[in-house]
Amino acid sequence: MKINHFKALMLVLVAALTLEATSLTQYFFSQNVIKEEASLRAEEQLEVARNRILDVTNQTEAAVRNSMWIAQWCLNVPDSLVRVCERIVQDNPVVVGSTIALVPGYLKDKPLLAPYVYRKEDGSMQRLSLATEQYDYPSQEWFTRPIELGEGYWSEPYVDEGGGEILMITYSIPIRDENGRVAAVLTSDIALDWLTELTSSFKVYPQAAGIILSRSGRIMVSPSPDVIMRSIYDFNTVLKDNEGFDALNQAMMGGESGNMEVKYQGVTCHVFYTPMEHTGWAMAIVIPDSDIYGALRKVGLIVKLLQLLGLAMLAFMLFSFIRNQFKYNELELTRERIENELHIARAIQMSMVPKVFPPYPNRDDLDVYGQLTPAKEVGGDLFDFYIRDEKLFFCIGDVSGKGIPASLYMVVTKALFRTVSAHEAAPNRILTRLNDVLSNENESNMFVTMFVGVLDLPTGRMHYSNAGHDAPLLIGNTGAGMLPVDPNLPVGVMPDWKFSRQETQIDPDTTIFLYTDGLNEAENTNHGQFEMHRVMELARKLQTEHRFEATFIVKQMTDAVHRFVGDAEQSDDLTMLAIQYTRHHEDLTYQRSLTLTNDLKRIPRLNTFVEEACESNGLDMATTAQVNLALEEAVVNVMNYAYPKNKTGNITIEAKANKSELSFVINDTGTPFDPTAKPEVDITLSAEDRSIGGLGIHLIRQIMDHINYERVDGHNILTLIKNLA
Amino acid sequence: MEVTINKKDSVTTALLTGRLDTPASQEISGDFDNLAQEAAGTIILDCSKLDYISSSGLRLFLSLRKAAAAKGGKVIVKAINNDIRSVFMMTGFLNLFEIQE
Numbered sequence: 037m038k039i040n041h042f043k044a045l046m047l048v049l050v051a052a053l054t055l056e057a058t059s060l061t062q063y064f065f066s067q068n069v070i071k072e073e074a075s076l077r078a079e080e081q082l083e084v085a086r087n088r089i090l091d092v093t094n095q096t097e098a099a100v101r102n103s104m105w106i107a108q109w110c111l112n113v114p115d116s117l118v119r120v121c122e123r124i125v126q127d128n129p130v131v132v133g134s135t136i137a138l139v140p141g142y143l144k145d146k147p148l149l150a151p152y153v154y155r156k157e158d159g160s161m162q163r164l165s166l167a168t169e170q171y172d173y174p175s176q177e178w179f180t181r182p183i184e185l186g187e188g189y190w191s192e193p194y195v196d197e198g199g200g201e202i203l204m205i206t207y208s209i210p211i212r213d214e215n216g217r218v219a220a221v222l223t224s225d226i227a228l229d230w231l232t233e234l235t236s237s238f239k240v241y242p243q244a245a246g247i248i249l250s251r252s253g254r255i256m257v258s259p260s261p262d263v264i265m266r267s268i269y270d271f272n273t274v275l276k277d278n279e280g281f282d283a284l285n286q287a288m289m290g291g292e293s294g295n296m297e298v299k300y301q302g303v304t305c306h307v308f309y310t311p312m313e314h315t316g317w318a319m320a321i322v323i324p325d326s327d328i329y330g331a332l333r334k335v336g337l338i339v340k341l342l343q344l345l346g347l348a349m350l351a352f353m354l355f356s357f358i359r360n361q362f363k364y365n366e367l368e369l370t371r372e373r374i375e376n377e378l379h380i381a382r383a384i385q386m387s388m389v390p391k392v393f394p395p396y397p398n399r400d401d402l403d404v405y406g407q408l409t410p411a412k413e414v415g416g417d418l419f420d421f422y423i424r425d426e427k428l429f430f431c432i433g434d435v436s437g438k439g440i441p442a443s444l445y446m447v448v449t450k451a452l453f454r455t456v457s458a459h460e461a462a463p464n465r466i467l468t469r470l471n472d473v474l475s476n477e478n479e480s481n482m483f484v485t486m487f488v489g490v491l492d493l494p495t496g497r498m499h500y501s502n503a504g505h506d507a508p509l510l511i512g513n514t515g516a517g518m519l520p521v522d523p524n525l526p527v528g529v530m531p532d533w534k535f536s537r538q539e540t541q542i543d544p545d546t547t548i549f550l551y552t553d554g555l556n557e558a559e560n561t562n563h564g565q566f567e568m569h570r571v572m573e574l575a576r577k578l579q580t581e582h583r584f585e586a587t588f589i590v591k592q593m594t595d596a597v598h599r600f601v602g603d604a605e606q607s608d609d610l611t612m613l614a615i616q617y618t619r620h621h622e623d624l625t626y627q628r629s630l631t632l633t634n635d636l637k638r639i640p641r642l643n644t645f646v647e648e649a650c651e652s653n654g655l656d657m658a659t660t661a662q663v664n665l666a667l668e669e670a671v672v673n674v675m676n677y678a679y680p681k682n683k684t685g686n687i688t689i690e691a692k693a694n695k696s697e698l699s700f701v702i703n704d705t706g707t708p709f710d711p712t713a714k715p716e717v718d719i720t721l722s723a724e725d726r727s728i729g730g731l732g733i734h735l736i737r738q739i740m741d742h743i744n745y746e747r748v749d750g751h752n753i754l755t756l757i758k759n760l761a
Numbered sequence: 762m763e764v765t766i767n768k769k770d771s772v773t774t775a776l777l778t779g780r781l782d783t784p785a786s787q788e789i790s791g792d793f794d795n796l797a798q799e800a801a802g803t804i805i806l807d808c809s810k811l812d813y814i815s816s817s818g819l820r821l822f823l824s825l826r827k828a829a830a831a832k833g834g835k836v837i838v839k840a841i842n843n844d845i846r847s848v849f850m851m852t853g854f855l856n857l858f859e860i861q862e
Binding site: 636637639640643658661662664665668669672719720721722723724726728729731732734735738739 | 782783784787813815816817819820823824826827830843844847848851852853856857
């Protein structure tokens with residue numbers, strides 16, 4: 037799979053979304069669980085507190101009720117009322133003070149009577165009369181309300197001005213005389229300081245606080261002392277950033293229980309509240325949001341950090357993976373590109389060696405077959421052949437080394453062979469020219485072993501020169517053997533090396549077999565080599581069977597070497613070239629000869645000779661005129677260049693014809709002069725750029741079908757051939 | 762081989778008669794030198810009586826053509842026979858000269 041940056045980004049995004057969704061879900065459920073837990077704990081606390089408070093209020097109520105009958109009884113003995121109060125305070129630790137206040141005018145003699153007993157800090161009892169003018173107890177709430185209601189009544193909280201300024205509430209109950217008339221009000225005061233203590237046990241959460249509201253909405257207990265006794269109804273106006281208190285107040289004052297979220301001074305708080313019987317109070321636990329969810333938030337933060345870390349690592353891994361992948365892809369691409377280029381190089385190299393076989397289907401004097409198999413994609417072997425002026429130029433070579441360096445050298449060598457041999461017919465001079473170029477600035481120290489041969493097709497005469505290459509085999513009617521070769525250095529080794537030229541006569545039906553050391557040094561899996569004796573064995577076998585066909589010999593050699601090598605990898609480039617010479621001379625139907633001195637005045641005699649030869653062999657007048665021109669050009673050339681000025685020499689012209697061609701052989705003993713080696717004139721140039729010379733040989737090439745030059749035994753032999761239709 | 766030269770105003774006409782082979786080319790090279798003096802004008806080589814031309818003759822033609830090109834004149838080759846036409850064709854001379862029938 038290939039990953040790019042976009043895909044990687046998507047992958048990271050999907051991972052991030054999945055993680056976020058998971059943690060959100062988890063957070064949501066955890067929150068619910070935690071809230072339920074908080075709710076349970078708050079309710080539990082509220083229940084505990086409620087029970088404690090009920091305990092106290094019940095005790096108080098009970099203390100008062102239990103003293104009702106005695107108070108009733110004591111009405112008749114007003115002075116003993118104070119002792120009733122004393123008993124109540126004494127017997128009930130929760131009660132801090134008690135009074136029996138008589139309805140004004142109940143006693144004729146004492147219009148106001150309200151003895152009061154309270155517990156001092158040291159625990160002793162202190163009597164006091166509330167019947168003072170300043171206090172005016174009959175107008176006090178604790179006195180009027182129970183009489184109005186006709187039953188027990190819990191007062192609103194108030195600050196005891198007489199004692200230690202503590203917050204107190206009072207339970208009052210009307211006392212009736214035996215006639216059922218309300219005679220007095222019996223009260224018990226209880227201090228509320230323990231409520232603060234009680235609510236401090238609400239610290240199930242560090243910042244949790246208890247609130248107790250009175251029936252009318254006064255704050256009895258609160259963590260902030262400055263709000264004590266203030267009404268919750270003016271609370272909103274006192275503090276800023278408060279939200280949700282209206283609904284909370286309404287619910288709590290309406291006697292409901294439940295929980296609600298409010299904002300107190302900008303802090304979100306959860307309020308759990310419940311009403312109280314008897315007193316009509318409302319009690320609440322306030323827990324800041326951070327107390328309940330703090331741990332969860334912290335965990336959430338840690339989880340988020342871990343997620344980010346994980347995502348960062350994922351992203352890092354993905355991107356480094358992509359980077360590596362890019363690197364890998366680049367390597368892969370480079371490898372593919374190099375392979376492609378090698379394929380192309382192979383194609384180019386293969387296109388440089390002849391590959392159309394048979395190459396000369398219209399010739400009956402020659403057949404050639406060659407094949408080149410590089411060990412690697414490209415190789416350093418080469419072979420080439422072509423016919424110029426009735427001469428077969430051929431070569432085989434083996435560049436030192438293998439692969440690309442060898443192939444580059446091979447290409448240069450092959451191109452040079454063609455270029456040089458275009459104007460040079462002597463194989464040793466071809467090698468010399470190649471050597472000049474290749475050994476010059478040969479910094480890579482490469483060289484090429486090479487055999488160059490020039491086979492004169494009309495005569496079967498072969499000139500050759502061997503630059504350190506394996507000697508070719510000659511396989512023909514007279515036997516199979518190696519062509520003797522001089523020991524020359526390979527091309528490219530030493531500048532100015534003089535390559536020797538050798539010469540031999542190739543008999544008809546003889547095949548010249550050339551090869552590179554990829555044949556005799558082919559290795560099998562045991563590193564055994566094919567070796568020359570096996571090559572020779574096969575050559576002799578072919579000779580005895582009279583199988584001289586070029587294709588057949590190469591195929592036989594290939595098969596033999598393949599059988600020997602077996603499954604082993606080809607160790608070296610393998611190249612074979614077979615040239616079968618099959619010229620048979622047809623019977624001559626015409627033969628004349630003319631000898632001229634090197635005097636231009638003799639040209640008309642030549643014209644007569646040529647015209648007669650042409651006419652005798654059925655050429656038309658136009659063709660005759662052209663052949664005449666060609667011969668004149670050739671002979672004038674010899675006259676002008678073969679002999680020094682003022683030196684007389686002979687030129688012999690022989691006209692020969694068989695059924696298929698008319699040939700003129702111009703023979704002189706002058707200085708070696710090869711007109712076929714002259715460069716072609718460019719007839720497309722303008723008059724200014726055209727050179728004056730070279731027209732003669734150009735005309736000869738245009739007019740004649742074949743032109744052939746040989747230097748044999750001190751003679752220049754130029755043969756001009758015109759095909760007979 | 763004979764060369765007959767006629768000059769009228771800026772037009773010089775040379776009538777070539779016979780075979781212009783290598784020896785003949787040597788014979789008449791002086792005539793072509795004279796013709797080259799007139800190369801600023803128009804030179805007409807009348808080939809109506811020319812039977813044959815070899816490369817030596819072609820060289821004379823080409824030298825004259827070069828002289829004309831240098832002096833701003835022109836060379837017109839007139840009335841060549843088929844043999845000579847084919848030689849002109851083989852050597853690309855058809856493109857170098859203005860040919861008149």
